[in-house]
Amino acid sequence: MRLDWDAFIAAVQERGEYPSQQEAERACRVVLALLGAHLVGEVRSELAALLPEALAYVLLNPLQAHEPLPPERFIRATAAWIEGATEKTATWEVSAVLSVVADIAGEDLMNRILLQLPPGYDLLFGHPRPS
Template sequence: MISDRHAPSRQPYGTAYEQMLEKVRYEGAYPTRERADEAVCLVLAGLGRQLTGDERVDLARCLPPEAARVLTAQIPDPQPLTGWAFVKDLAARTGASLATTRWDTGSVFCAVAAYAGADLITRILHELPTGYGLLFGRAELTQAA
């Protein structure tokens, strides 16, 4: 069971959040809605520690209120993590394997991207260190030296 002790406790959900959980449950092939909720809370709390500025505010506006609260309840880290370090940090917080945590991250980010839209995700990726593009299901191309 995955849990992040820094994630807020959950209350009854609104319809939009229920739909988000169903999308994450489908994308992640999770057996229960509770498992999808755990993944959403873990990954959005982690993203909340990485994202700052207008992108953070704009993303929170796009998400269902329950998801936005998880994202914005976190204090951003002064030194953002790369995409791979982000996954390793989440795995260390929960004791889950890197593969499971990577799966959770991709499943949640797929739903987040659906709410946020391509333009906002592009802005977010420009603000974060390298490695998040792949987590959002996008190729990361680098320029040749």
């Protein structure tokens, strides 16, 4: 079931402790655009179907990644796209968005998402896997 815009943004705003809805929206757009560049096929479509429509569009229409970014580079890319962000604040932003994504995705879809990503993303989604 698709989560509506207000519920999704409110969840990210709460999890990321953002003072404004606009900051939570910005984090969602940047993180989901970068995530969308890493996911392909049914997995990306299934995840998009769970997101608010405007964010589904961001996920489905990214620039394609030339290569999958390891988690550390994903964090650096996020920091580069968010004005004033550092790697530390970008880690917080990525985790705020991706943990909400993990909550709505459910275990089966999360497992398939993680199969498409380099090792270490499980921690960014807040779903650590035994190594």
